[in-house]
Amino acid sequence: MKQITTSDAGAIALACGLAAGALAFFASRRDRHGTAVQTHIDTARTFNRSSALLALSVLADSAMEHYRGSFDNPAMYAPLIVSSLSLLAGLHGGSDRESARHPLRSPIYLGAALTGVAGTGFHLYNITKRPGGWSWPNLFYAAPIGAPMALLLSGALGAVAEKLREQPAREPRLFGLPAGQALALLTSAGLAGTVGEVALLHFRGAFHNPVMYAPILVPPVASALLLNTALAAPQPRWFSRVWLRITTALGFAGVGFHARGIARNQGGWRNWSQNLFNGPPLPAPPSFSALALAGLAALRLRETER
Incomplete structure (x- = not known):
C-alpha cells in the first residue's frame, strides 16, 4: 500500500478545500423568489449561517493562539466560550424558519459583539506594551488586531438576522437606512478590514507563493461592488453576485492552500502538533467565505428595495 506523503496530504487538503468552495458556490445560487416575508426570513437565515462560520473561524483560531500563549490572562478564555455560543446560535438560527426574534440568540450575539470590541482593545494594548510599540515586528508577531473583529462581525451579523425577523412583512431598516443598503455597507467594510489583516500576514510571508x-x-x-450596491439605486447586479460567489469559493480554497503550507513544513502533518502553530493558520480563510455569503444576502435584500 502506497504511503501518503506530505505533498499528497497537501494536495488532498487542497482538493477538499476546492470542493467545499464549489459546494458553497452552488448553494449560494439557490435564490428564492417568494413573498417579502419569505425573502426576509431566508436572508436572516443566511446571516445566521455567516455568523456561525465566522464564529467557527474565531473559535479555532483563538483556541490555537491562546493555547500557544498558555492562557496567560484568564480573559483569553472568553473568546472560546463566546464564539462557541455564537456558533451554536448561528447553527440554530440557520435552520429556524420562524418569523420572530429568538429570546436566547439575541443576547448571545450582543455578547459576541461586545467581546469582539473588548478583545480588540486587549490586542491593541498587547502591541503598545511591547518594546518598540507600533512597529512592523510587533504588528507581525504580536496579538493580531483583526482577529477579535471577526467575533464582533459574527455578533453583528447574528444581531442583524434577529432584527430581520422582528417585522418580516415590512421593509426593515437598520441605522436609519434600508436594511439591504446598511448590510451592503457593513459587509463591504468587513471585507476591507479582513483584507488588511491578510495583506499584513502575507507580506510577512514575502508572498513566496x-x-x-x-x-x-x-x-x-467584492468590497467595492458591495459599496456601489449600497450607494447606487437598487437594481439586479449579476456581476456582483458572481464575484461574491468567487470570493466565497476563495475562502474555502484558502483552507486547502493553508493545509498544503502546513504539509510542507518539516515533518508535515505527522508533526501536526508543531506545524499547526508554525504554518499558515487553517481557520483564517473562511472569514472571506462568511462575509461573501453575507454580502450575497445583502445583495438579494437590496434588490427588493425601492
Missing part, C-alpha cells in the same frame, strides 16, 4: 496575492486582489473588488 503567487497564490498569496489572490486574497488581497479578489475580496477588495
